[in-house]
Amino acid sequence: MARRAAQAKRRRQTQAAVGAGIALLLVVVGVGFLVANLGGDDKKDTKTTEAASGPKCTYQKADASTGKVKDVGLPPTSNIPDTGTRTVTMTTNIGQIDFTLDQAAAPCTSNSLTYLAGKKFYDKTSCHRLVTTGIFVLQCGDPFGDGTGGPAYRFGTENLPTNQHPPYPAGTIAMAKSSEAISVGSQFFIVYKDIEEGSLPAEYTVVGKVTKGLDLITAAAAKGVTPADPSNPSDGKPKQAVNITTLTVSPAAS
Template sequence: MKRALISASAAVALVVSGGSVATASDGAPPRTTHGPCQYTQTPDEPPARRVPLPPDPRRTPSRGTVDVAVPTSQGPLPLSLDRAKAPCTVQSFLHLARHGFYNRTVCHRLTAYPTLKVLQCGDPTGTGEGGPGYKYKDELPVDLPPAPTDPTGTRRLYARGVLAMANAGPDTNGSQFFVVYGDSALRPNYTVFGTVGADGLQTLDNVAAGGIEPTAEDPAPVDGTPALRTELLRVRPSC
């Protein structure tokens, strides 16, 4: 399932597929958790790594922040997750982190469009098509300012340092996420659930400066595999 980020000047597919450990049997409906987040199996998109559906308590934690240490092959990428902005997204991310889903995974995509500067991670297959075997609802931002580069007024500013989910359309969040290394203009269709720390911004700058791997078809790409291999060595929540 393709997930797309649309900038003012280019369409950028952020691909995430899903599945779950408890795969629905033939003919059976996909399992869905009974709490407010309603994590739902995606049997037609098997998991890249086996994980159960996340816990979905009656009252999803929705206050405070959670720090997550993310050492990478290019330097630290510390994250701060905001439960108030996106409680179901934070719950899922922490669940995947605690099960080692993100460990030793490669950030497979870097974009360098004038209005879209992101690094995309979270797929154990490294192809842009892997996911956890489940999906869940959007928790879309309502407080982002208009993007100053967009004369139509429809796009919002996803500022440098934002942490957000990739998706394949409404309510298709899985495991893939993106971090913004330069102010970007996007429709507000992507759940914002945290920020990148100062040390992480330096790491992102280094990765971006390394550029994107050229191909025979495009010797100077603005969208593709980072030239500097960026592997998430371990994703460790503080709680």
């Protein structure tokens, strides 16, 4: 009887040990499963964060106080390119003018200009303003050709030339705006001669640079202006009309 009792005791101890081992194995497997799944969630969250990262561009609907509008909708606000450059080809009555869009430095502005070009917003428009003293710019991009119009949205500035000397060298493409904080639209100006510091505040978005045809603009500027105000004879419509036939933007690099 004593022997049988001892054997029974040993069987119970063996069963207990096996049960504990199985339980420990299940705990280890369970912890491994949780870690693996948590790791997978972390990866998914990272991808989601990466997809959601990038430029945050806000395009506000324009109201009547901003002037006349040509409504072609709003630019996209997701998946906005923020690296590299794209080429703008502007065919005009005085010849072809090419410039780059700097997507890295001015992604929201480049995105807007690309969108408008895709809508043929700039086609068959005229450059309505030329300034030949103090600041040396040809201003274009108003669908109504008088400096009072733009798209049915506005947005803020970026890539201001605060640390550049001169702030607006010849060939600069920058965006026109009013005194309002959110007032950038479709109008842009082409600098055909260096603008010295103090002549124009560093408050205008620099979006690109002319790569071809700056000489055409310089030649047109040399013909002078028809002043809007007789007391300011160097600011008005260019005597040599500059009319945009088409304005296109190259596809994004793959």
